[in-house]
Amino acid sequence: MTRRAPFQNAQGSRQRTTGKALACVLITLLVAGCASTGDDTLPEEKYYEQARSSMNAGNFESAQQNLEALETYYPFGRYAEQAQLDLIYARYQNLDLQGARSAADRFLRLNPQSENADYALYMRGIASYYMDLGLAARYFPIEVDARDPGQQRQAFDDFSQLVNRYPDSRYAADARQRMIAIRNRMAGQELAAAEYYIKREAYIAALNRAQTVVEDYSRTPAVEEGLVIMAEMYARLGLDQEREDTARVLAQNYPDSPALSDDGDFLRQSFGIRDRTLTSVLTFGLLGEPEGTE
Numbered sequence: 001m002t003r004r005a006p007f008q009n010a011q012g013s014r015q016r017t018t019g020k021a022l023a024c025v026l027i028t029l030l031v032a033g034c035a036s037t038g039d040d041t042l043p044e045e046k047y048y049e050q051a052r053s054s055m056n057a058g059n060f061e062s063a064q065q066n067l068e069a070l071e072t073y074y075p076f077g078r079y080a081e082q083a084q085l086d087l088i089y090a091r092y093q094n095l096d097l098q099g100a101r102s103a104a105d106r107f108l109r110l111n112p113q114s115e116n117a118d119y120a121l122y123m124r125g126i127a128s129y130y131m132d133l134g135l136a137a138r139y140f141p142i143e144v145d146a147r148d149p150g151q152q153r154q155a156f157d158d159f160s161q162l163v164n165r166y167p168d169s170r171y172a173a174d175a176r177q178r179m180i181a182i183r184n185r186m187a188g189q190e191l192a193a194a195e196y197y198i199k200r201e202a203y204i205a206a207l208n209r210a211q212t213v214v215e216d217y218s219r220t221p222a223v224e225e226g227l228v229i230m231a232e233m234y235a236r237l238g239l240d241q242e243r244e245d246t247a248r249v250l251a252q253n254y255p256d257s258p259a260l261s262d263d264g265d266f267l268r269q270s271f272g273i274r275d276r277t278l279t280s281v282l283t284f285g286l287l288g289e290p291e292g293t294e
Contacts (some may be wrong), residue, residue, distance in 0.1 A: 044074040051086060060093040081107075085116055088123045101127040118162055122171035125158030129178060156182045187213050187222035194229050198271050207233040224250070228259040232269040 042050075051066035067087040070079060084107045092100040104124035108117060128151040159175035159182075166172060194209035206229060213226035227250040234243035247266035250257055259267055 041073050042069075044070065044077045044079060047074070048079040048083060051083070051090075055086065055090060060090045064090040064094055064096075081111055081114065081116075084110070085119065088120065092123060092127060097127045097131045100124075101131075118166040118169040118171055121158055121162040121166075122169075122175060125155045125162065125175065125178070128152070128155035128158060129182070131155075152182050152186060183217055184220050184222065187217035187220040187226075190217070191222050191225055191229070194226075195271065198229070198233075203233045203236050207237070224254045224257055227254070228257065228269060231259070231266050232271070235266075235268060 047066045047070040051063045051070065054060070054063035054066065064087065067083050067090055070077070070083045071087065074080065084103065088100050088103040088107065091097075091103055101124050104120045104127065107114070107120045108124075111117065111120075114120075131151040156179055159179045162169060162175045163172045163179075169175075190209045190213045194206045194213075197203070197206035197209065210226040210229035210233065213220070213222050214230065217223065217226075227246055231243050231246040231250060234240075234246060243266070247260075250266070251260055251264045254260075255264070259269060261267055
């Protein structure tokens with residue numbers, strides 16, 4: 001019969017002993033971790049009370065933490081739906097606009113038939129409305145027409161859903177006003193782009209932007225300036241018939257436009273740019289303009 005060497009038997013015994021010890025340590029740590037989690041978790045009602053108290057005190061950071069804990073530990077509890085709504089508002093007030101939008105998305109996904117769905121839609125739109133304007137626009141009257149609208153289109157869609165699905169909602173009137181503001185802002189952005197192209201003498205690109213204003217944003221104050229730009233771009237491109245047609249539309253709709261003479265004729269616009277001569281173009285303006293030129 002073959003016998004094992006004493007060293008091998010001792011090594012195997014030590015390995016078994018070490019393995020049992022490690023197993024006992026892991027089990028102890030796991031039990032301790034579970035016990036710690038149980039001790040640290042507050043009752044559902046306590047999280048909600050702390051969140052509401054923090055919100056009433058204007059401490060939205062603390063409110064957000066308690067509401068997120070409530071969602072984590074009691075996702076289907078008695079306060080779940082209200083906590084989700086409060087989290088939208090807490091994140092918004094905490095200047096976490098993307099987080100507010102995500103919370104509104106989650107609420108609408110989990111509670112599509114809720115009587116508070118109009119509020120979630122409204123807040124989702126509000127978060128997007130301010131997201132691209134920057135935080136300063138929430139508190140100061142700054143010029144925003146030249147900014148990329150970005151999330152403004154998403155905000156418009158959210159407000160549009162709200163007024164179509166919940167026309168009698170308490171938030172519908174404000175949503176309609178914001179839709180008007182968004183359209184005006186987007187039209188203004190198109191005009192800013194047109195003026196950018198005009199300064200670089202990219203007349204076709206400027207014309208296209210002005211046409212977008214007239215065709216897609218027909219009920220905005222920007223249409224008058226859009227028609228003026230179109231008429232001038234047609235003139236610079238040598239398209240006289242198109243210029244006359246555009247000037248006629250301008251005169252019919254905006255007879256008091258400063259771009260029209262007393263007789264209703266279109267007045268050429270400089271937009272702060274001098275028409276350059278061939279000499280000026282070839283010399284990049286370094287030699288100036290001949291005497292007598294404009």
